[in-house]
Amino acid sequence: MMTNTLERLQKVIAQSGVTSRRKAEKLIADGKVKVNKKTVTELGTKVTHQDNIEVDGVLLEKEEPVYYMLYKPRGVISSITDDKGRKVVTDYLGEVPERIYPIGRLDYDTSGILLLTNDGDFANMLMHPRYGVDKVYVAKTDGIPDKQELNKLRKGVRSDNDLLKVVRYKVLEVDRQKNTMILELTLHEGKNRHIRRMMDALGYPVSKLKREKYGFLNLQRMQPGDFRPLTPHEVKKMRLLAND
CATH class of the missing domain: 3.30.70.580 (Pseudouridine synthase I, catalytic domain, N-terminal subdomain)
Incomplete structure (x- = not known):
């Protein structure tokens, strides 16, 4: 059910999925937001879900966050x-x-x-x-990196113009017969193809990758x-x- 609770305008805009809270604040300051057909530029403005909010001329749809x-x-x-x-x-x-x-x-x-x-x-x-929320992945690599190579994962590995790194890693399994390793890798930041690019740069491509945890x-x-x-x-x- 919709409520009449007062919330900051930028938060309501962000919750609608239109943009982030920071960008919503800029839109407000730039005079691109209207509440009940009146332009609002004050960031401290509070609204309810009953108010009609327009962003760049588009009326926000009133959905409860899910x-x-x-x-x-x-x-x-x-x-x-x-x-x-x-x-x-x-x-x-x-x-x-x-x-x-x-x-x-x-x-x-x-x-x-x-x-x-x-x-x-x-x-x-x-x-x-x-914000430092852990995202934990399990990766299967072709080839078996040694400890020195694995430590590069924490220091950072260059790929194109990015420095890709993990917060921590843990070796779960080594199969010398199949020449594979299973690693648990924890990230706070996830750039495009982060883990695959990182392991490719070390010379141990990932054959299988799964995100097993997101926070708790x-x-x-x-x-x-x-x-x-x-x-x-x-x-x-x-x-x-x-x-x-």
């Missing part, structure tokens, strides 16, 4: 549309009436936890590396393609985790 977790299968695009007709993550959440979108992305060939929401403020908070969330009792709503407690806990 939060979902999907076990993304391999071979699926982390997007809401694809011009090549490939499967996208929202194909698995067809019964959800709200306009949701993924928080960040997982590569086409990567499986695991993907969060989706219509709350832009929440999404921005979880994606920004300064895990894939327990879920199969690829399954999704579920986050509980209010989980949403609150994720906010607290990001604000620690």
Whole structure:
């Protein structure tokens, strides 16, 4: 149910999924936001979900914020549309009436936890590396890097113009017969194809990659393609985790 609780205008705009809170603040300051047909430029303005809010002439749709977790299968695009007709993550959440979108992305060939929401403020908070939310991956590599090479993962590996690094790593399994290693890698920041590019640069390409944890969330009792709503407690806990 919609409530009459007063909230900051930039927060309401961000929760609508239009943009991040920071960009919403700039839009307000630039005079591009109207509340009940009156231009508002004061960042301290508070509104309710009953107010009519326009951003750049477009009326915000009044949706309650929703939060979902999907076990993304391999071979699926982390997007809401694809011009090549490939499967996208929202194909698995067809019964959800709200306009949701993924928080960040997982590569086409990567499986695991993907969060989706219509709350832009929440999404921005979880994606920004300064909030330090752990994202834990398990990777299978072709070849067996030694300890010296693995330590480069924490110091950073150059790929194109990016310095790619992990917060920590752990060796889970070494198969010398098959010449493979299974690594647990923790990131706070996820650049495009972060882990694959990092391991390619070291000369140990990743043959399989899965995101197993996002903060305290895990894939327990879920199969690829399954999704579920986050509980209010989980949403609150994720906010607290990001604000620690």
